Amino acid sequence: MKALVCEAYGEVDDLNYREMEDPVPGPDDILVAVKGIGVNFPDGLLVEGKYQFQPECPFAPGSEICGDVIGLGSNVSNWAIGDRLISLTPNFGAYAEKIVLPAAIPTPLPDFMPHDLGAALLGATGTAHHALRQRGQLKAGETLVVLGAAGGTGTAAVQIGKAIGAKVIAVCSSDEKLAFAKEQGADIGINYAKEDLKAAIKKHTDGRGADVVYDVVGGDAFDICSRAMAWNGRLLIVGFASGRIPELPVNLTLVKGYSVVGVFWGQFSQNEPEVHAANMRELFAWVKDGKVTPVIDSIYPLSKGIDAIKYVTGRHVMGKVIIKPDEEIS
Numbered sequence: 001m002k003a004l005v006c007e008a009y010g011e012v013d014d015l016n017y018r019e020m021e022d023p024v025p026g027p028d029d030i031l032v033a034v035k036g037i038g039v040n041f042p043d044g045l046l047v048e049g050k051y052q053f054q055p056e057c058p059f060a061p062g063s064e065i066c067g068d069v070i071g072l073g074s075n076v077s078n079w080a081i082g083d084r085l086i087s088l089t090p091n092f093g094a095y096a097e098k099i100v101l102p103a104a105i106p107t108p109l110p111d112f113m114p115h116d117l118g119a120a121l122l123g124a125t126g127t128a129h130h131a132l133r134q135r136g137q138l139k140a141g142e143t144l145v146v147l148g149a150a151g152g153t154g155t156a157a158v159q160i161g162k163a164i165g166a167k168v169i170a171v172c173s174s175d176e177k178l179a180f181a182k183e184q185g186a187d188i189g190i191n192y193a194k195e196d197l198k199a200a201i202k203k204h205t206d207g208r209g210a211d212v213v214y215d216v217v218g219g220d221a222f223d224i225c226s227r228a229m230a231w232n233g234r235l236l237i238v239g240f241a242s243g244r245i246p247e248l249p250v251n252l253t254l255v256k257g258y259s260v261v262g263v264f265w266g267q268f269s270q271n272e273p274e275v276h277a278a279n280m281r282e283l284f285a286w287v288k289d290g291k292v293t294p295v296i297d298s299i300y301p302l303s304k305g306i307d308a309i310k311y312v313t314g315r316h317v318m319g320k321v322i323i324k325p326d327e328e329i330s
């Protein structure tokens with residue numbers, strides 16, 4: 001099979017599109033023909049050796065796929081050849097034409113969803129859903145502030161915030177991204193490259209501050225939001241796309257009476273599989289009803305996967321970027 005391979009930690013440009021041996025499923029595994037790959041911000045960090053996990057080289061990066069079952073381990077009874085699925089890939093390896101996965105991990109892809117939407121859905125939308133439902137306890141009528149609101153998981157947070165019935169304030173670095181976030185349902189936009197973020201949040205919440213902040217950016221934006229929270233607010237720590245992990249003077253949480261809540265969707269899906277399955281059922285229902293629709297910014301062939309990663313880490317993306325094996329692109 002073809003794969004995009006990290007031969008040694010270094011530049012994303014050094015990834016190598018080449019033949020790799022087909023993976024072989026163990027007794028509890030399935031073999032999957034990859035139809036689509038979700039590109040995520042950490043894919044670049046992983047290749048550069050800056051991610052929290054460092055698999056042994058050579059390896060194919062990537063952590064989420066959509067595909068069809070083409071092989072079954074001897075103990076596997078919950079999948080059949082031809083079944084369609086979406087999955088996290090716990091040991092990376094998504095940037096390839098085939099992958100072996102533990103049979104317990106993937107989620108069946110409903111018939112109404114094409115492979116491309118499946119590849120764009122799981123990580124970004126699953127994260128936003130878990131963050132807002134379990135961690136943020138977002139309620140109808142509350143005010144949700146979404147940082148990085150035009151990015152992969154930010155777009156999903158805007159749509160899910162509206163599906164829950166919140167008032168959604170999108171925060172983006174350009175007017176073009178804000179216009180996109182409003183198309184996804186955001187009620188209000190703040191361009192934090194131009195506007196004073198704290199003053200704008202206060203203005204749009206009648207001085208109360210945000211009930212829930214969905215923070216994928218960290219750094220200065222976190223510092224500002226930590227001073228713009230409502231009483232009983234929940235400041236959700238999702239990511240640090242700005243590159244700086246912020247520190248918090250914890251007296252702020254005491255004085256303002258809010259909580260800082262960490263979100264780690266991948267771990268959640270393994271630690272709480274039943275809640276995760278219920279989340280996916282709700283998400284699929286929302287997708288069917290049109291309340292949540294993964295937005296595909298662009299599709300790259302696997303042979304051009306380097307460009308896909310650089311597009312995402314270069315702060316350009318609006319929605320999701322996906323990769324497909326070259327033969328799947330007509």
Ligand SMILES: NC(=O)c1ccc[n+]([C@@H]2O[C@H](COP(=O)([O-])OP(=O)(O)OC[C@H]3O[C@@H](n4cnc5c(N)ncnc54)[C@H](OP(=O)(O)O)[C@@H]3O)[C@@H](O)[C@H]2O)c1
Nearest residue numbers: 127148151152153172173216238239240241242263264265
């Ligand atoms: N905790 C979890 O379970 C979990 C799950 C998924 C993702 N994440 C994390 O969440 C973060 C966002 O993921 P994503 O898939 O939404 O990424 P994305 O599509 O690249 O969006 C990230 C957004 O962050 C903003 N940003 C601010 N400073 C940036 C910088 N220096 N470089 C790039 N972007 C910058 C950008 O919006 P503006 O230009 O509008 O500022 C961008 O749209 C990542 O750090 C990822 O690792 C965490």
